Every structure is written in structure tokens, then in C-alpha cells.
Amino acid sequence: MASNQPTGQQAGVARHRPCPPDRSGVVVRHGVEIAWDVHDGPDGPDGGAAGSRSTILLLPTWTIVDSRIWKLQVPWLARHHRVVTFDGRGSGRSGSPTGVAAYTDAAYAADALAVLDATGTERALVVGFSCGAAWAVHLAAGHPERVAGLVAIAPSCGLSVPSPARDKFAFDACLDSNRGWAKYNEHHWLGGGYDDFVDFFAPDAPRAALDEAARGLRRLGLGDRPGDPGRHGRRSARPARRRGHPAGTAVCPGAVPGPRGPRHRRQGAPGGHRRLAGPDGRRRARPARTGTGPGQPPHRRARRPGLPAPGDDDLDPRTGSGRTGRACAGDEAWEVDHFLHENPELERFPFAWMTDFVGWLPMPDGGEAEAALTADHNAEMLEQRERYRHLRDRSVFVGNPGDVVDASFGPGLPGIREWTQAHFDFCGYVPGSAPPTEEESARLRSSLGYGEEDVVCLVTVGGSGVGTSLLRRVLDAVPLARRLVPGLHFLVVCGPRIDPSSLPRRRGVRVRGYLPDLYRHLAACDLAVVQGGLTTCMELTASRRPFLYVPLRHHFEQNFHVRHRLEQYGAGRCVPYEDASDPDLLAEAIAKTVHEQVHYRPVETDGAARAADLLAALL
Structure with missing residues (x-):
């Protein structure tokens, strides 16, 4: 049974995704709901029959990881191909049957086949990452006519590959140590050590993703028991020894670290630091954060269920948790800006973005390939800004409108200067010090x-x-x-x-x-x-x-x-x-x-004050 409308959103699963699908639905197989998404690609839904177009099926990667693991790949792929993703059973918006027997490789392969049928996909290139590679092999072996090709990334297929540092610690054994790979242990997790394992296994993973993983473990019978912390941030010094509990889940040993966003600027950021002017006009070092009062819109004040409450004076860049009465100003803070656009539900503070250039441009000797690459990157940036236009509370261009290049983002895209004038405020240049007489x-x-x-x-x-x-x-x-x-x-x-x-x-x-x-x-x-x-x-x-x-x-x-x-x-x-x-x-x-007389246009000296006024509007 299939439906083109999801039957519901489980608590704690982000509704925001960096590239919204063109169609979403649910297929029910043996009583388990499997939520899927389709990105129709460049030709749209009417660009030909689904079976006649190149389709990429991105499989789930692990029992407790939903389809958002592909969030950095989907935007680019969807501009060139039809893309199908789905949340594996036990994760995201899909159903969570009870018991280890419901989470076999064959079950995931059968779910993938049901998604192909529900989305009208006759044949697809199947991509499997980690455990997904094993499920892709099952799908290809059982239904070769539906698989145009198979891409296996860091495959974890249950093959016997010696790893002495890891193999000496059995997952279901009671161990005398919780060091290193001994953390990957059922008893350690049940005794409150799951956070300890996560910090060891995926130290850079976003906190929200870790909370979702913990919910998945609880659905599989490895969650909140008496004495468990129930959320990240608390851990037990030593695991409580528990016997007689259900056997461990069918956890695949492949590594699935949290995705890390690419830097949008690989050529290097300009050096130096900007300074803001005080009331007396003298330059002050720009603070990393500035205070703000109440008045954030309701969607900024809301906390996602399961996330820790904001602290008194901290600002965790992974979760955005911190005092809601503060603002964050990022001077070309590319990683912060990208993270917030990928995880908009985690923004709980006014955010100001500052930059002195806009738009990637191809070098002439790069040819058509470089021109296509830069245009594609620009298109992704424009799409994200259009999708989450209110995410930046203030966009400040450190310069004047005439300082923006009079060029295009790429074929079919707007002009850089035209777009920048519509989306930025201009403060003029901010020199590091007043020009000497x-x-x-x-x-x-x-x-x-x-x-x-x-x-x-x-x-x-x-x-x-x-x-x-x-x-x-x-x-x-x-x-x-x-x-x-x-x-x-x-x-x-x-x-x-x-x-x-x-x-x-x-x-x-x-x-x-x-x-x-x-x-x-x-x-x-x-x-x-x-x-x-x-x-x-x-x-x-x-x-x-x-x-x-x-x-x-x-x-x-x-x-x-x-x-x-x-x-x-x-x-x-x-x-x-x-x-x-x-x-x-x-x-x-x-x-x-060396002896040339210069006739430069004077550099404005009020840029810092104008920038401060723009930021002060957020306070």
C-alpha cells in the first residue's frame, strides 16, 4: 500500500531539509510504514516516464540514521538527475517495528524494492554507504532488472576483516574496561555510556543527530532503562552491570560519522580583522558576540524536543544552544552560515552575516568545466537563500554597491550586483585604523x-x-x-x-x-x-x-x-x-x-559606525 502524503511526522525529526523534495509519500510493507522522497530532477515531473530517466536511489546507511545523511549530496545530484531517498525502518519518519528480526538485510532490501515500486521507478543506480552497501547487494542479487548499477561507499557487508584493536571487545560481553573500542558495547550503552561511545565514535556529529540516534536505539530496545540519562550531556563514570536484558540490536559495524559541510570558500579568506567604532569614533575590537534583548520570532524561540535547554552564557556551534538573548555576528563565518542553512531548525538567535565579496567566478583557463562548477555552486547558494530567506537577520556587505562585480552568477542566473543590492545592506569599507595625515x-x-x-x-x-x-x-x-x-x-x-x-x-x-x-x-x-x-x-x-x-x-x-x-x-x-x-x-x-603621486578615491571612515548601527538593530 502506498500513499503520496506522509501519515505523520515523528517527534524530534527535523521538518526542514536543505533541498525539499518535489514529492513525498509512504509505502506500507508488512505493516511497516516506509517514508520516501522524490526529487524530480532538471526535467521536472513531466520530463518523461520515471523509468526512462536516470534515477539515483540513495539507500539508508544504518539502522539509526535517516535519509538526512545524504543532505549534502542531494542538492547537487537533484539538479542533474532524478533522486529517490527513504528513511529506513527504525529511523526518521518511517515506522519502527519491534525486535531484531525486523531489521535484517533482506528486510531493508525489500523496503528498497517497495520504494522503487511506489515511486514508479523501473530502474535506478543504487548507492549504498556503509551498511547500505549490503542492502544494495541484496537488492541487486534478487532483482537485477531493477538495478542499473551499484555504487558502494565505505561498504560494511559483514565480511571478516581483521581489526585486532576492535575485535577483542565483543559487543554483548561484560567487559572490565570502557576504553577505546570497549565503548562499543551493549552493557556500556545500557549503563549510561552511550554518550561516551558517541563522543569517541563521532565527536563532530551535530547534537541533534545524536539525540535522534538515541531515540532509534530506544525503539530497538537499547534505550531508556532505569538509571539511563535519557539525553546527551550526562554520562556514567562506569557502566552498570546488567544481565538478563534482551540481546543487542543488529548493529552494523561500519562507521557512519555525521556529515560535515564543505567550506564555501576554498581559495582562502582575506586576513585582518574588522573593528567597530564606539560613540567617540575610536575603533574597538569587534566582540565575538553581542547582547540582545527579547523579541525573537516564535520559530526562533522554540526548542526542538529532546535538545538541552539553552545555557546562561554559552553558544554551542553544533546545536545553536545558548542564551536566546544574544546575537551572533559572523564575519565571513562560512561554516556557521552553511550549518544554519542545512539545519535551520537549530537557529535560536539573531544571526548577522558579513562579507566583502559575493559569488564564485570561473578563471578563464578553467574552460567550460570550471564555468559549470562555479555556476552550480552559485545556484545552490541562491536556492538556499531563497528557501530560508529569513534565516539571516541581517546581511551586511562590507563595501558599497559599486564594489560588487558587475557579472553574472552563471547562465540563467541573476546578476551578482543586482542580487546583492536586493539582499544586502551596505556599510562601506571598514579599515583597521584611521588613515594617517x-x-x-x-x-x-x-x-x-x-x-x-x-x-x-x-x-x-x-x-x-x-x-x-x-x-x-x-x-x-x-x-x-x-x-x-x-x-x-x-x-x-x-x-x-x-x-x-x-x-x-x-x-x-x-x-x-x-x-x-x-x-x-x-x-x-x-x-x-x-x-x-x-x-x-x-x-x-x-x-x-x-x-x-x-x-x-x-x-x-x-x-x-x-x-x-x-x-x-x-x-x-x-x-x-x-x-x-x-x-x-x-x-x-x-x-x-615608487615615486608615483597617488590620486586614490578616499576610503570612507564611517564604515565601522554604519556596520555597528546595522547590527545594533538586532539588539
């Missing part, structure tokens, strides 16, 4: 030991080790540059990940590993040669210093977003990496730029 610059040079006749070129590449090549290219150009510019001296700052002793020595060059007051040297130098990071370039722009910047060759932010913004200010001179690799060309660029 001419008199202040003169005093600063004197305090740093620079004489009036000294011509100082500062070379810095940020905090990563990727700038080693640029430092070497600059050192190769030093002899010619010093012949072209009398009195020229170089100060090379390696940063924390480049060993100063690894660089060649040159006359007229000082090499430093780290300068805690780098911003002072940036404001006092006659010329700077830097990588294309936004923070350093804008500090130089605000201080009205001439500079050359050399973007990393395949760093889309530096090549497009940063370069576009600097062009808005008329600041800096971009040197392609190929030119920087030629000592003669680089030396000539240094000599030409």
Missing part, C-alpha cells in the same frame, strides 16, 4: 627608524605559505631595482608559515618573520609589493601609499573581486604573475611606481 606619517617613519633619504619598499604576502614564490621573485629583482632607484631598501615580511632562513640573502634587504605592527609599516612605506588580498590592499589604499599587487593566478577573489574594488578607488597597480616572474619587468615596475 602627512604629519602623522612623518612621525611614524621616524619612530620606525626610517631616515628622510631612505626609500623603503615593503614586501608582504599575508599569513599563508603560498606567497613564497612571490617573495623569491621580488628578491630576484632587488639588484636591478636598487640600481634604478638610489637609496632603495627592502623590508620583506615572511609571515608565520614561511621560514626566513629559506630565502636568499640580498644586499639592502631586511627579512622579518613577523611584524606585530605591520599596519604601521604599511602606512609609512614609500612602496609596497603585496599579494592580492583585500585587507592589505585596502589598508594601503586608505593610507594613500603606492603599491603593486600580484594576484595568485587561480584565485578568483583576488583576480576579480579585489581587483574590481581597487579599480573603484583608482588604487594600486596590478602586476600579472607572469610579469612578476621576470626580474627586469618587476624591477622596472618598482622603479616606476
Whole structure:
């Protein structure tokens, strides 16, 4: 028996999913309800018969893990294929029959076949992860005409693979230890040690997922008994010894750690920190969290059943639990933003998102493949923002509308500037310090030991080790540059990940590993040669210093977003990496730029105050 409407949602199962299905339903097999979802794919429900389209069936992975385990894969797959998922018996929205006999490999394979029938799927590529691989093999062996192919990821099929560190601890034996794999033990779990096992087995799993797993164990007869803690966060020092209880569940030994979201920005975030202005206009260090009063909408105040109550002054990034009277401001906090969009039901605090660029852009030499990849990523971001448009209580672009690139997210997608103006507030740029006056610059040079006749070129590449090549290219150009510019001296700052002793020595060059007051040297130098990071370039722009910047060759932010913004200010001179690799060309660029009079557009000084006003609206 099948139904296209779920018969109910079990308590504690999240109603929010990162990619909502096009159709959901329930098929009943031998009295057990199996909840399924269908994502129709790019052609929609009318794009041809289900059997004639490429369909991917993502199987459950473990007895106590529901279909949300695939939440990071479904959005991408569903944009290219028809995708079918279902909650395995004993998990999520599906029924939970009693007894170990109801949870055999054959039962899961039969459930998968029933889901294929209920969704009108004649044939599918079947994907099994961990225990799901064994169920996929059963399905393919019994019904080969329904399986177009089988993908097994980290399969756990009950094969005898020696693991001495684990095999010496029997799951159903009373052990004298609860160390290591001894935690994977029925008596330890029943004695209140399930939390202890989870912390050992999946330390990064979201707390909500752990609570759902505990509910699954209770349905299988391994849950709340006298003395059990009943929820995560409490544990027993030693397991209580219990005998005579039902035998352990048919737990598959394969590892199914909680999914971890990808970083949306793999090219690296710009360095530096922003500071907000106080009432007197002086810069203050931005607090990690700021206080807020009541007034959150009801859906933010509600707690999911089974989650611990918010603490007095904590904010757990895995659960979002913390004092509801606080706000969280994330300056390019990609992991937090992604986690909340994947788990919107866990947001129980006002959330402000801050960034200085929007949109992935393909590098020209990446060809069609890179263009398709970046457009696909942008499409996923736009879909998530449209789906959960109220999740961010404030989106702040650290800059002005003109600083946003005038490009498209991809074919068929909106323009980046148009979309950003519709979804963000703009605070202007937030420099790390107020730009110095001419008199202040003169005093600063004197305090740093620079004489009036000294011509100082500062070379810095940020905090990563990727700038080693640029430092070497600059050192190769030093002899010619010093012949072209009398009195020229170089100060090379390696940063924390480049060993100063690894660089060649040159006359007229000082090499430093780290300068805690780098911003002072940036404001006092006659010329700077830097990588294309936004923070350093804008500090130089605000201080009205001439500079050359050399973007990393395949760093889309530096090549497009940063370069576009600097062009808005008329600041800096971009040197392609190929030119920087030629000592003669680089030396000539240094000599030409060092005495250049700059005519930059002034960098606004009220950006911090404007940002603070935008955030204060949440308090």
C-alpha cells in the first residue's frame, strides 16, 4: 500500500531539509510504514516516464540514521538527475517495528524494492554507504532488472576483516574496561555510556543527530532503562552491570560519522580583522558576540524536543544552544552560515552575516568545466537563500554597491550586483585604523627608524605559505631595482608559515618573520609589493601609499573581486604573475611606481559606525 502524503511526522525529526523534495509519500510493507522522497530532477515531473530517466536511489546507511545523511549530496545530484531517498525502518519518519528480526538485510532490501515500486521507478543506480552497501547487494542479487548499477561507499557487508584493536571487545560481553573500542558495547550503552561511545565514535556529529540516534536505539530496545540519562550531556563514570536484558540490536559495524559541510570558500579568506567604532569614533575590537534583548520570532524561540535547554552564557556551534538573548555576528563565518542553512531548525538567535565579496567566478583557463562548477555552486547558494530567506537577520556587505562585480552568477542566473543590492545592506569599507595625515606619517617613519633619504619598499604576502614564490621573485629583482632607484631598501615580511632562513640573502634587504605592527609599516612605506588580498590592499589604499599587487593566478577573489574594488578607488597597480616572474619587468615596475603621486578615491571612515548601527538593530 502506498500513499503520496506522509501519515505523520515523528517527534524530534527535523521538518526542514536543505533541498525539499518535489514529492513525498509512504509505502506500507508488512505493516511497516516506509517514508520516501522524490526529487524530480532538471526535467521536472513531466520530463518523461520515471523509468526512462536516470534515477539515483540513495539507500539508508544504518539502522539509526535517516535519509538526512545524504543532505549534502542531494542538492547537487537533484539538479542533474532524478533522486529517490527513504528513511529506513527504525529511523526518521518511517515506522519502527519491534525486535531484531525486523531489521535484517533482506528486510531493508525489500523496503528498497517497495520504494522503487511506489515511486514508479523501473530502474535506478543504487548507492549504498556503509551498511547500505549490503542492502544494495541484496537488492541487486534478487532483482537485477531493477538495478542499473551499484555504487558502494565505505561498504560494511559483514565480511571478516581483521581489526585486532576492535575485535577483542565483543559487543554483548561484560567487559572490565570502557576504553577505546570497549565503548562499543551493549552493557556500556545500557549503563549510561552511550554518550561516551558517541563522543569517541563521532565527536563532530551535530547534537541533534545524536539525540535522534538515541531515540532509534530506544525503539530497538537499547534505550531508556532505569538509571539511563535519557539525553546527551550526562554520562556514567562506569557502566552498570546488567544481565538478563534482551540481546543487542543488529548493529552494523561500519562507521557512519555525521556529515560535515564543505567550506564555501576554498581559495582562502582575506586576513585582518574588522573593528567597530564606539560613540567617540575610536575603533574597538569587534566582540565575538553581542547582547540582545527579547523579541525573537516564535520559530526562533522554540526548542526542538529532546535538545538541552539553552545555557546562561554559552553558544554551542553544533546545536545553536545558548542564551536566546544574544546575537551572533559572523564575519565571513562560512561554516556557521552553511550549518544554519542545512539545519535551520537549530537557529535560536539573531544571526548577522558579513562579507566583502559575493559569488564564485570561473578563471578563464578553467574552460567550460570550471564555468559549470562555479555556476552550480552559485545556484545552490541562491536556492538556499531563497528557501530560508529569513534565516539571516541581517546581511551586511562590507563595501558599497559599486564594489560588487558587475557579472553574472552563471547562465540563467541573476546578476551578482543586482542580487546583492536586493539582499544586502551596505556599510562601506571598514579599515583597521584611521588613515594617517602627512604629519602623522612623518612621525611614524621616524619612530620606525626610517631616515628622510631612505626609500623603503615593503614586501608582504599575508599569513599563508603560498606567497613564497612571490617573495623569491621580488628578491630576484632587488639588484636591478636598487640600481634604478638610489637609496632603495627592502623590508620583506615572511609571515608565520614561511621560514626566513629559506630565502636568499640580498644586499639592502631586511627579512622579518613577523611584524606585530605591520599596519604601521604599511602606512609609512614609500612602496609596497603585496599579494592580492583585500585587507592589505585596502589598508594601503586608505593610507594613500603606492603599491603593486600580484594576484595568485587561480584565485578568483583576488583576480576579480579585489581587483574590481581597487579599480573603484583608482588604487594600486596590478602586476600579472607572469610579469612578476621576470626580474627586469618587476624591477622596472618598482622603479616606476615608487615615486608615483597617488590620486586614490578616499576610503570612507564611517564604515565601522554604519556596520555597528546595522547590527545594533538586532539588539
